[in-house]
Structure formats: C-alpha cells, structure tokens
Amino acid sequence: MVNDQRLKIIFLAVDGVGHVNACVGLAQPLKKRGHDVIFLTNEFFAGTYEKYGFKEIVMKIARVKEIMEKNGNEKSDEHPCKAMSSIWKKFREDGALSGKPSIEKLNIFKIGGDNEAMNLMFESVKDQHPHLVDIIEKEKPDLIIMDQFVVPPCILFGKIPWAFLCSPCPRMLYETPDLPPRSSGYPSDDRTGWDEFEKMEEASTVGFIDGQNQINKEFGYSETSGKFTFISPYMNIYGYPEELDYSDTVTLPDNHIRVDAFCREANELFELPEEFKAKIKPGDKLIYLSMGSIGCYDIDLMKKLVKELSKSPHKFIISMGPASDQYQLADNMWGKAFLPQTNILPLVDMVITHGGNNTVTETFSFGKPMIVMPLFGDQYDNAQRILEKGYGSRMNPYYFKDGELNKTIDEIFSNEQIQQRCRKAGERIARANSKEKACEKIESIMAKLKISMNK
Template identity: 30%
Template sequence: MTDQKTIVFFPEAAFGPALNSVGIAQACRDMGHRCVFVTDPGFTGVFADYGFEEHHVNMSEPMPPEQMAKYWSDFINGHIPNFNLTPYEQIDNYVKECWEAIVDTSKWAEKELPGILKEIKPDLICIDNVVLYPATKQYGVPWVRIISCSENEIPDPAIPPHLSGCGENDTACHEAFNKKFNEVIKPVHDDFNEFLKTCGEDPYPTGEFFEESPYLNLLLYPAPVKFNREKPLDPDRFKYLEGCVRTEKPYDVPDFGEYNDKPLLYVSFGSLGAGDTDQIKKIIDFLGKQPYRALVNVGEYEAEYDKETMPKNVHVASWYPQPSVIPLVDAVVHHGGNNSFTECLYFGKPAIIMPYVWDGHDNATRVQETGHGFKMHRMNWTDEEFAANIEKCLNDAEVKARCAATSKHMQNNGGPKVAAKYLNDLLEKTYG
C-alpha cells in the first residue's frame, strides 16, 4: 500500500450509487486511506452512518435538508402515471425531465464544488454519476469514473442503448430508441454543451453527458452478463468489479408462525419506487394468497399499510439491510436497480424484475435473456403469470444452476477489495 492518501467519492444522490461507493470506500479505508464523501445535502448522514466524513454541495437551489431529501422522491412520485409506459414512450416525459434535472445539478454544483475540493485536498476523485461535473475533472488529480448503472451506460454500436430496455440483438429497437432519444433530448444537450463551454470544456457528442476517464473506469456489472461489444473496452482502463456488495449488519428473519417452513421472498422497489404504494399493495394482496413468506420494503411509506389487515405471511418494513437479507431468501422481486440486480447475482438468487424507469428496463431485459430470472410488467400481470414465474425461480434447475455459477464467479472476485486495489495502484503510479 502507498502512504495514506485522501480519496473523494462523489456518487449520485441516489441510494444505488451511494451504497456502491460505500462498499468501495470501506475496502479503501481498510487499506489505510482517508475516504471522504461529497454529497447533496439531501443525503446528509447517509455516509456518516458508515463512519465517513461528509462534505455537502448544493446541486439545486438551496433549501432545508428535509426538503432537499424529498426532492427526488417528489420528482419520481410525480411521474408514477408514466411508470407503466414503455422505455420508448418514457423519453418524452420522465427521461427528458430527468436529464433536465441532472444537467441542473451540474450547473449548481459548479458554484461550490471547486471550493469544497480545495478544502478537502483530495489525491484521487471517484465519480459515480451520469453527467460531468467539470470541477472534478479540472481539479488536477486523477479522477476515476464508476459505472454503477447498467454496463451500456458506456455506449457501443452493437449493444442496446442505455435506458432502452431493448434486447441485445434487437437492432430495430436500438435504432428507434436512439433516434427518438437524440431528437427529444437535443435541447437539453445543447444547453449542457453551452454550460461546458463556459467551464472551458469541449462539447459532447449528441446524447452523451459524460466521458470515459483517461485514468480508470470501474464497472460494477458482472462479466457473466456483460454485452458483446463491437469495440471491446480497453482492459487497461476499464475494469469489471463483479459487483460491489457493501457490509451491513446481520438480519434475523421474523417469525411467520405457521408459514415458517415456506420459501422466503424479498420484495423491494428501492427508496424511490416505494412511492407507488398502489403497486406494492397489489403485490402484497397477491402474496397473501400464495404459499410463501415475504419481506416487503415499503420505504418511508410504512404508515400507508394497515398492519392489522396485513397477510400473516407478509412482513413490511421501511428498510432492510439488503446485502444481509438477500442471502437468506429464495428469490427476489425488484425494480431492476443496479444494486438489487448485482446483489441478487452475487448471492445466486433468481429475480423477477418489474422495472419502472432508468436502467431498470435494461436490467430486466438482461436478467431474462441471460437466464438469471424473469422480466415482468410492473402492473399488467395476472396472478397466474406471477405465480408461475416465482415457481420457476424456486424450482427451475437451469435458472438455479446459472445463478449459482454466476454467484461463485462474483464471490471469488471480491469486488470492493478489487476496486480498492485498482485505486491504490493508481495512487502508487501517480505519487510513488
């Protein structure tokens, strides 16, 4: 190990990227480095709870922390009517407005981020975001891009466009999505390029909002499900981490009484997806009629659920230590967020993915076409379809064998420790 260095982690203000970075930072801290998080005020305390120093940068108009914490949940909840649309149909609404909001975060951050970095004095900056924050590139130390979303966030002519949910070989879908995305997003992209110009940065090609790091790029996507690219990624600059599962406190499964001998399911649509309580209540009603136990993550909406009428085989909570829960269950139902996607693969658990936005569409398609689970529409399903897919997750020999093989591969790799080694190697190469 090189002498202690200061590593800044700057993940997107969402729990997926944030907690992936925690896993890497835990491993870097174990190597003796000082790990500091730069974050939106709405994430105050998230990283401190894991023992890390936090610095806050406003990425929107300043507001009280409790109001900031609700910014993205309110944004997502406002789009619930669009969740049932196809990825192509979401371009005009959710996708466009999301990119507008993301570009605004880059503009706002540039007001404070340069000063915060000068205060921290990092030796290395790790960014898990989908947009460039110019100050991180211009500070003057090596910067690393972490790709915690689907691998297709790094584009290639032969693979599905990011956010499209297209099949790997469905080139007609690729072309149609790209065409519409570039048309709809062009005003947002033009505005972003104007902002980059004011920061002394070159414009990006249409549809792109970030770039590869010339130093190092870490992909959390596991190799067993990666895409077949026309232009292979440079192995010296692009490293597959096989997931980055953080360490969480142990979890004890609650007593389900007469259902204690039944298969155990875990259901989670993430902190943002929990806002669609109608969807989760529909799933709970279905599970109440099935011969399973179920742990259901309902986020900050626990008060919306009547515990007295809750089925005896269903347990709801506002939060579960997911990396400690998934190893204990038999199958997982989730929204396709990359944490849930990679953690299921890491622990060898088949998954049913019901996506609603962003790369959940890509991961849902990928889990099915690689044989690690099943893709379902988030609302338009029948009890018979849902029950059949759960049974396949529990009993299909090929699915279980494939998940077990992928789990063995990933666990033999040790993503967080491997990431920490790559970062330490870059520090040693830079500073001796």
C-alpha cells in the same frame, strides 16, 4: 496498497439511494486498505455516510433546501428519500411509473423538460461548483470518484485525476451498434425497433451534452465535443457480474475496472421478527420484494403486488419504501420502510425486483434467481440481461394477469437449470474478490499517473 501509496479520495454521488450505496460499497475496501476517504454530500443525504464511519462534508445547496422546505418533504431517519418525496411522486404523474414501453418513456427524461429529477442534476452542479472549488483547494485530494452524470467543470477541466463510478447498468459504457440501444431493454438477437429507439435516444443525448456545455460556459470553461463527458479519461469503475457483462460482445478499454457488485457491508445487525419467523415452516420458500425507493411511491402498484403475492403459499419480506404508511401487508408477509438489503439477501430463496443495478448485482452475488419488473431507464436492460442469460424471468409489473406472477415464481423454483446457474455464479463471485482487485487496479493506475505527472 501499491508502494505504500496512501491516497486521499473524495467521493461524490448523485442524489439517489442506489448511487449512494454503490459509492459506499467501493469506499469501504478502499478505506480498509488505508486510504483517506471523504464523502461530499448535501442535506438530502447528510448523515448517511457518517453511519458507515466516513468523514462527510455537507454542501449547502440552494435548490436542495428549496425542495426540502416543500410540504411532505421532511427528512426522516425511516427512509432517506422522504426528503425528496415531491420529486419521486411526480414520476408517477409524468408516466415514468407506468406500464408504457421503454421508448415511450424517453421524452419523460428529456433535459430541460418537466422532469424535476433530471433538472435537479444540472441545477445541483451549478450550486455545487463554487463549493467544490473551495473544497478541492482545501483538501487537495489525489483522486475524485464521482457517480453523477453532469460533471462539475472544475473537475472535468481540473488537474486532479477523477474516476466515473457507473452504478447503473454498464450498457452506457459500450459505444457500439452491436448491442441493443441503452435503456431499451430490447432483445440482443432481434434488431426490431433498434433504429427508431436510437434516433430518439440520440436526441436526448444531444440535450444532455448541451446542458453540460451551458454549465461549462457559465463558469468560464470551454465546450466539450459531442459525447458524454462523464466517461473519464483516467478510469471508469462499474459493477456487473462477468456472467451478465456485455464484454461477450464488445471489449472495453483498459481503464475500465469491473467489480461483480459494489455490495456494501451493512453497518447494523439484522434479525427477522420472532412473530414472522414463527410463520416460516420447514420447506417454505422465502422471497424478497423490492421495487426500489422510487417504485415504492406508486402505491397502487405496491397494493397490486401485495394482493397477488398474498395468494402464494410462500413467505415474503417486503421493502415497503417511504410511503409504507399508505398500504398494508398480507399475513404471509413482513416488511418495513427501509431494510438492510445485503443482510436480507442471504436469507431468501428468490428476489422480485424493479431491476435497479445494486439489487440485481447484489442478488446475483448471493446466487439467488430473480424476477425483474422494470420501471424505467437501465432497469429494462437489466431485466433483459437476466432473462437472456438464464438467471430468472422478466415481467411488466403493471400488466401481469391474476396468478401470473405466482405461476412464474413456481416455474423458477422448479427449474433446476436456473437454480444451478445462480448458485455457480454466487460461488464464483465469492471466490473472485473483485472489489479488492479493483482497489489494486485503482492504486496501480494512480501510481502510473503520479509517475507521468512528475516527469
């Protein structure tokens, strides 16, 4: 740490496995460097951070309790998302989990609409706010690191420095007309449809800012200008390999800190079952399939993927998700509801993924090619980036024809350029030590802030 500066750091993540894992991935090296790390959470994820050795403060949120009391939303050690089952199942009903193009899904995530997950972001912040005021007063943190898009006003207008941890694709950090619209997944070399998408996306942004300002006013704070308030004036931390980053087109300000991947260290040992290992013969390829904790709620989609991959000569590890009891795997597969992904990735030869940012960056850091099958949001941008930069392929998970996915798998395995590109990226990331460098930059910024505040 810089000048023996021991910091007390509070982490706060939005309710989602990807957000939680990214925060843990950054908190681990900060703790190793001697900093005091505390996680604030609610009953959805209570106990999650303690498993990694962190102190937790559990906030009692009325809306969270109401959701957990719904039938079928029982909290389970098998998968953390089971407590939110009703929310994720509605993604399928609303059309978020469908083969519709990205532009047709924008209204599904409209603020103030019927999307329970989006509304929960705002409702939770309202419930959080009085708890946060008390916790900040009691704990007196030096820094708050937040992976959520609605900023509690006591943090936004408070005196404690805070950082935005951007766990999704960092396209949202780049304010420029020179890149495809965020969450569009459009090609960078073809501006067809950019204007139409940007107009629709702008309307969504206005709704988001209005929602933030309503919370500000409710707690006696002023309104903010017409821009995303989750971009911190102090520092913004994001996970994306330099090979994929948009810095080849636009440069971010100096207070933006990039890591190649947040890539948490697993806190459990892992071995494949002996029965499945016996099926893997010399020369066999092993492939990991993960459609994310939300995508796995689409049982029809998971059954379609299993049926297609059952015809492959390769072997598969399947992250089955919270609804694992509702479908069966084929003989060339093994899986569980929840798997220690960072332990599995070194074992496999390829990854098929929905394109969540953690899975993409973690796969990348282990030098593995991937097929990205995006479902919604930033996953489209990740899919297009992997395709354009030559680290794998992109497919619509709902509309591929029989044999098409297996053909794409074999094409990637036979493409030595893709294989070599991925290996080189993994080797560079192993040498780069980007998380340690990010911690050093956080410490440096905090040291400068302390000097300026004491003047």
